[in-house]
Amino acid sequence: MPEHLPIILHHFDESPFSEKIRLIFGLKNIAWTSVRISRIMPRPDLMPLTGGYRRTPVMQIGADIYCDTQRIIRELEHRFPAPTLSSDRGEGLAWASAMWTDKSFFQNTVNLVFGSLADKVPQSFIEDREKLRGAKFDIAAMTAAIPQMRDQYRAHVGWIETQLAGGHPWLGGAAADLVDINAYMNVWYVRSNLAVADQLLAEFP
Numbered sequence: 001m002p003e004h005l006p007i008i009l010h011h012f013d014e015s016p017f018s019e020k021i022r023l024i025f026g027l028k029n030i031a032w033t034s035v036r037i038s039r040i041m042p043r044p045d046l047m048p049l050t051g052g053y054r055r056t057p058v059m060q061i062g063a064d065i066y067c068d069t070q071r072i073i074r075e076l077e078h079r080f081p082a083p084t085l086s087s088d089r090g091e092g093l094a095w096a097s098a099m100w101t102d103k104s105f106f107q108n109t110v111n112l113v114f115g116s117l118a119d120k121v122p123q124s125f126i127e128d129r130e131k132l133r134g135a136k137f138d139i140a141a142m143t144a145a146i147p148q149m150r151d152q153y154r155a156h157v158g159w160i161e162t163q164l165a166g167g168h169p170w171l172g173g174a175a176a177d178l179v180d181i182n183a184y185m186n187v188w189y190v191r192s193n194l195a196v197a198d199q200l201l202a203e204f205p
């Protein structure tokens with residue numbers, strides 16, 4: 001495995017899943033190269049590399065292409081083991097945390113963000129995400145659901161607050177780990193998009 005090959009991240013600035021990987025580059029002090037892709041399809045330069053996989057981000061090292069942040073993170077942890085992303089409390093839960101942060105937590109985050117942005121979301125973006133989902137990207141329904149989404153989002157952030165309440169500096173314990181990275185994506189996304197983020201998060205110092 002030649003170490004001189006550049007690490008290339010295909011991503012776009014607003015992408016929360018990309019933010020996870022950018023954070024890991026920082027945490028592990030990994031030099032990387034950036035290819036900014038369009039927020040919506042078509043991505044004619046990237047699709048031949050991924051074989052049609054259209055989610056973001058994608059990592060490239062030489063001729064190897066890594067799709068999905070779980071796979072990307074595993075590869076980065078393997079190539080750059082220090083500092084580790086494993087939790088003080090064990091590796092299993094650190095990996096499993098993505099099933100919380102990337103699914104139910106993220107679902108609330110996305111609905112809250114797009115429901116709040118409402119008519120600011122470009123039609124081209126809505127159409128693109130409808131093609132990806134094979135279902136309606138129903139902004140009006142998301143807007144109507146804001147009260148539930150906000151309460152559920154508060155519950156998720158509340159768990160972070162509870163975990164840190166014992167005086168642990170990080171969710172993983174003494175050092176930042178994968179649980180911190182995974183969870184942070186959802187706080188970052190709300191902060192990046194919602195003017196009311198500070199107000200929403202004020203109860204969680």
Ligand SMILES: N[C@@H](CCC(=O)N[C@@H](CS)C(=O)NCC(=O)O)C(=O)O
Nearest residue numbers: 015016017054055056057068069070
């Ligand atoms: N399970 C994937 C999810 C990635 C994902 O859903 N990314 C969003 C952008 S942050 C996406 O791909 N949206 C559709 C697109 O960019 O085409 C992962 O962990 O990488």
